[in-house]
Amino acid sequence: MxxxxxxxxxxxxxxxxxxxxxxxxxxxxxxxxxxxxxxxxxxxxxxxxxRYNLSMGKFTLLIQLFAASEKGLTPSEFAERANVTRATITGLLDGLEREDLVKRQPYPQDRRKLTIILTNKGRELITQMLPDHFCRTTNMMSNLTATEKQTFIKLLSKLSAGTSAMRDI
Known part of the structure; x- marks a missing residue:
């Protein structure tokens, strides 16, 4: 059965x-x-x-910072982009800061806010791991043709549009 x-x-x-x-x-x-x-x-x-002593959540924050370059991001920007609470982001940032991968600094226009930036160690880690990450991602998706990948993306978008059926009361 x-x-x-x-x-x-x-x-x-x-x-x-x-x-x-x-x-x-x-x-x-x-x-x-x-x-x-x-x-x-x-x-x-x-x-x-x-392999890189990261979780998916920590990687997500590091890659967002890497893409943001030198300007960094605020904790609320992370939370909005990842669709998680600020408390979740704070916990991830605390761990990344303890590992010296990110640094909190005052927000330039409002010292009550914080900006998060990559440290040199964080930038080196992401730069080191991205080639491996992209190769592994490509290999994971290698059983699909280019057309199938595009179809897969469209199908996942359609599935996402139906998720409210499980959430709504």
């Missing part, structure tokens, strides 16, 4: 659909496969970032 990856197989879903007519088998199969694959990708990414 379950696949080798622990997902209910088509037969198991068909049996459930007899009891729950709302169950549309292809939708549930697609969702379960997506969730399973997402978990696998997430585990692979975490293992990759661990």
């Amino acid at each position: 379950v696949t080798s990856r622990g997902l209910p197989n088509h037969q198991a879903l068909a049996q459930l659909a007899q009891q729950f007519p709302e169950l549309e088998i292809s939708s549930v199969e697609a969702c379960l496969t997506f969730l399973d694959t997402t978990a696998e990708v997430h585990q692979a990414m975490e293992a990759h970032f661990a």
Whole structure:
């Protein structure tokens, strides 16, 4: 009744659909496969970032700072871009600062605010890891053709548009 990856197989879903007519088998199969694959990708990414003593969250902040160049970003800009709370960002920044990868400094136009910038050590780490990161990302996506990658992006956008169905009351 379950696949080798622990997902209910088509037969198991068909049996459930007899009891729950709302169950549309292809939708549930697609969702379960997506969730399973997402978990696998997430585990692979975490293992990759661990090679550099980073988490996905810390990497996200470092790459944003790297792209922002010398001007840096405020904690609220990070939170907005990552769609997380300021408290989450503060915890990540505290860890990155302890590791001497980022530095907090007063915001130029308002000394009550902070700007976060990369330290030399942080810039060196990102510069060192990005070639490996981009190669691994390319290899992970190598089973898809260029057309499939574009289709995948479009499909994920469509899926994202439907996520409110799970959130809304």
